[in-house]
Amino acid sequence: MAGNGIFAEILDGDVFKYYADGEWKKSNSGKSVPIVNPTTRRTHYKVQACSQEEVNKVMEAAKAAQKLWAKTPLWKRAELLHKAAAILKEHKAPIAECLVKEIAKPAKDAVTEVIRSGDLVSYCAEEGVRILGEGKFLVSDSFPGNERTKYCLTSKIPLGVVLAIPPFNYPVNLAVSKIAPALIAGNSLVLKPPTQGAVAALHMVHCFHLAGFPKGLISCVTGKGSEIGDFLTMHPAVNCISFTGGDTGISISKKAGMIPLQMELGGKDACIVLEDADLDLVAANIIKGGFSYSGQRCTAVKVVLVMESVADSLVEKVKAKVVKLTVGPPEENCDITPVVSESSANFIEGLVMDAKQKGATFCQEYRREGNLIWPLLLDNVRPDMRIAWEEPFGPVLPVIRIGSVEEGIHHCNASNFGLQGCVFTKDINKAMLISDAMETGTVQINSAPARGPDHFPFQGFKDSGIGSQGVTNSINMMTKVKSTVINLPSPSYTMG
Ligand SMILES: NC(=O)C1=CN([C@@H]2O[C@H](COP(=O)(O)OP(=O)(O)OC[C@H]3O[C@@H](n4cnc5c(N)ncnc54)[C@H](OP(=O)(O)O)[C@@H]3O)[C@@H](O)[C@H]2O)C=CC1
Numbered sequence: 274m275a276g277n278g279i280f281a282e283i284l285d286g287d288v289f290k291y292y293a294d295g296e297w298k299k300s301n302s303g304k305s306v307p308i309v310n311p312t313t314r315r316t317h318y319k320v321q322a323c324s325q326e327e328v329n330k331v332m333e334a335a336k337a338a339q340k341l342w343a344k345t346p347l348w349k350r351a352e353l354l355h356k357a358a359a360i361l362k363e364h365k366a367p368i369a370e371c372l373v374k375e376i377a378k379p380a381k382d383a384v385t386e387v388i389r390s391g392d393l394v395s396y397c398a399e400e401g402v403r404i405l406g407e408g409k410f411l412v413s414d415s416f417p418g419n420e421r422t423k424y425c426l427t428s429k430i431p432l433g434v435v436l437a438i439p440p441f442n443y444p445v446n447l448a449v450s451k452i453a454p455a456l457i458a459g460n461s462l463v464l465k466p467p468t469q470g471a472v473a474a475l476h477m478v479h480c481f482h483l484a485g486f487p488k489g490l491i492s493c494v495t496g497k498g499s500e501i502g503d504f505l506t507m508h509p510a511v512n513c514i515s516f517t518g519g520d521t522g523i524s525i526s527k528k529a530g531m532i533p534l535q536m537e538l539g540g541k542d543a544c545i546v547l548e549d550a551d552l553d554l555v556a557a558n559i560i561k562g563g564f565s566y567s568g569q570r571c572t573a574v575k576v577v578l579v580m581e582s583v584a585d586s587l588v589e590k591v592k593a594k595v596v597k598l599t600v601g602p603p604e605e606n607c608d609i610t611p612v613v614s615e616s617s618a619n620f621i622e623g624l625v626m627d628a629k630q631k632g633a634t635f636c637q638e639y640r641r642e643g644n645l646i647w648p649l650l651l652d653n654v655r656p657d658m659r660i661a662w663e664e665p666f667g668p669v670l671p672v673i674r675i676g677s678v679e680e681g682i683h684h685c686n687a688s689n690f691g692l693q694g695c696v697f698t699k700d701i702n703k704a705m706l707i708s709d710a711m712e713t714g715t716v717q718i719n720s721a722p723a724r725g726p727d728h729f730p731f732q733g734f735k736d737s738g739i740g741s742q743g744v745t746n747s748i749n750m751m752t753k754v755k756s757t758v759i760n761l762p763s764p765s766y767t768m769g
């Protein structure tokens with residue numbers, strides 16, 4: 274149960290505490306933020322609404338703790354991360370329960386998110402000791418005009434305080450994907466969890482607390498992003514921001530100072546289907562890619578671009594699978610569960626109504642109860658419909674029929690997003706050409722888009738982001754290069 278057993282100290286009455294200076298605390302603001310269960314649409318949990326003064330204290334502690342942490346041996350940092358990973362996995366059940374109640378993630382997927390997170394933390398510890406244990410040694414005579422009089426030693430050093438802001442859909446996994454690389458690289462970390470998902474994140478942070486990390490090194494401040502977000506992202510103590518979410522990331526990028534930014538934002542991942550594709554494979558991937566976690570994944574298939582000659586056949590196959598999707602509460606492990614909020618459901622409905630008015634073919638009847646929206650495939654979608662371009666972040670998938678591969682590539686590249694895409698064909702040469710032509714961070718050949726495995730590079734082009742994630746890239750991104758040059762009085766050439 275949430276807030277019970279080893280997690281009892283993170284709860285005060287019915288409000289979860291925030292984490293600062295190695296302790297669980299009540300906010301002096303005296304205010305709390307409600308977390309609404311998407312299924313019941315009632316307040317399920319409450320978290321502290323942290324004040325600016327509390328953020329200032331957290332930043333001070335993070336700065337001080339980082340100085341000592343940077344002097345902690347790499348193997349020791351890794352050891353603590355392994356410990357945190359083990360505690361996280363051991364206590365997967367109560368954390369998963371929070372994910373079910375806060376963000377309506379199907380129960381099985383919620384457990385998978387926690388296990389995957391533990392694995393990510395351990396992998397990061399392993400990778401960190403390898404890549405941070407190596408630097409570079411350069412000699413000067415490789416550059417014209419120089420003798421060998423200078424030896425340059427470079428190493429990767431921490432940035433300082435990293436601010437991590439994950440989104441609601443993976444509040445644990447997309448938090449640890451920032452926390453673990455930051456810590457192994459010698460940084461301190463301030464987490465601002467999404468409001469929906471904050472309680473799962475607080476439980477996860479407690480696992481790091483129990484692992485024994487130094488005081489102040491990790492903090493977790495809660496509160497609405499719209500209220501404390503700007504104060505956090507523009508705070509002078511912050512040396513790096515790692516953000517995953519929607520358009521908010523674009524405005525953060527414009528406001529943040531001269532610090533490294535890692536932004537993973539929205540997507541409109543296209544699925545291009547050629548005439549020679551294995552349509553059963555495509556249909557299975559459209560279901561998995563378009564409807565898992567009710568389409569609330571940045572990497573969800575968000576538009577199908579299928580060659581006209583095979584479109585009827587593909588649509589029939591997908592329709593046959595859509596009727597088999599179970600719809601209902603996350604506790605019952607239904608495939609389709611309520612979307613995260615009423616405003617999200619209203620937004621999705623707006624896209625559906627626009628498509629209806631403009632003449633899209635509804636493969637199923639549109640149905641909604643509260644935040645629960647039944648899976649819907651929209652055929653014959655045209656570029657003048659909003660759903661051709663906007664991401665619903667819900668279980669609604671548009672199909673656009675194309676007359677040529679070029680038309681599909683053109684639609685994909687005309688999007689302001691550029692996260693992932695996929696292409697289905699038996700011709701690997703064509704697949705490579707299409708992959709090269711698609712302006713997206715990743716193209717999957719014969720499978721739906723996905724971020725995982727978590728050590729793969731993961732990046733969005735255009736409005737989908739800045740920089741690249743994945744374990745190795747995140748560790749590198751959260752470091753800077755420092756050089757020390759040894760100047761010799763006369764050239765010296767090492768002899769065998
Ligand atoms: N590319 C990727 O890897 C992913 C992208 N996404 C994208 O994220 C969106 C859905 O996630 P959602 O959580 O709704 O995204 P949001 O951008 O609304 O929120 C993301 C995070 O930002 C916080 N936040 C809100 N306002 C501010 C602010 N002014 N300053 C700083 N932080 C702020 C939120 O806190 P609070 O909850 O308190 O508002 C939350 O923690 C979709 O567009 C989706 O495509 C989602 C997952 C992965």
Ligand SMILES: O=C(O)[C@H](O)COP(=O)(O)O
Pocket residue numbers: 442443447569570571572573722723724725
């Ligand atoms: O937040 C998201 O949607 C993820 O980054 C996607 O992760 P997944 O492809 O592993 O579901």
